[in-house]
Amino acid sequence: MKFPLVPLVAFAFGFAAPIALAEQAQPRMENATELLEKAKASKDPLPLLEKARENLKDAKHNKGGRRPEAIKAVDEAIDAVKSGGDPTSKITHAIAMVRAGMDKGR
Numbered sequence: 001m002k003f004p005l006v007p008l009v010a011f012a013f014g015f016a017a018p019i020a021l022a023e024q025a026q027p028r029m030e031n032a033t034e035l036l037e038k039a040k041a042s043k044d045p046l047p048l049l050e051k052a053r054e055n056l057k058d059a060k061h062n063k064g065g066r067r068p069e070a071i072k073a074v075d076e077a078i079d080a081v082k083s084g085g086d087p088t089s090k091i092t093h094a095i096a097m098v099r100a101g102m103d104k105g106r
Contacts, residue, residue, distance in 0.1 A: 028059035029102045032070070033095060039077070040091045046081050049074055049091070056098070064104025070097035 035052035039045035053074045059067055073094035077087035 026059065026102050028055045029063070029067075029098055031055045032059070033098050033102075036074070036091050036095045036098065040088060040095075045087060045091070046078065049078050049081065049087070052094070053078070059101075063101030066097045066101030066104055070094045070101060073097055 032052045032055040035048045035055065039048035039052065042048055053071060056067055056071045056074065062068065063070075073090050077090035077094060079085075080087040080090055
């Protein structure tokens, strides 16, 4: 008995495609990256940093340990802003950790 290959492949792809797309979608991490990039260029980065932190806290999974590291860097950037310092290096580090976490979170 022969099975038609095309319907079988279509059936398998119908289940695999949504799962693969769901694993790739990381809206909270993507939003955090955008907010951090804006914070780097902003004269008032505090609200953007706080929103980025919320997105990171709400992101799913640990992202290979990078998400907590990114949150710590954002907290340090927030502290730098509140104390009148330059948060740029902390924001840059946070962006790097978010991006690394997005790679690990797939």
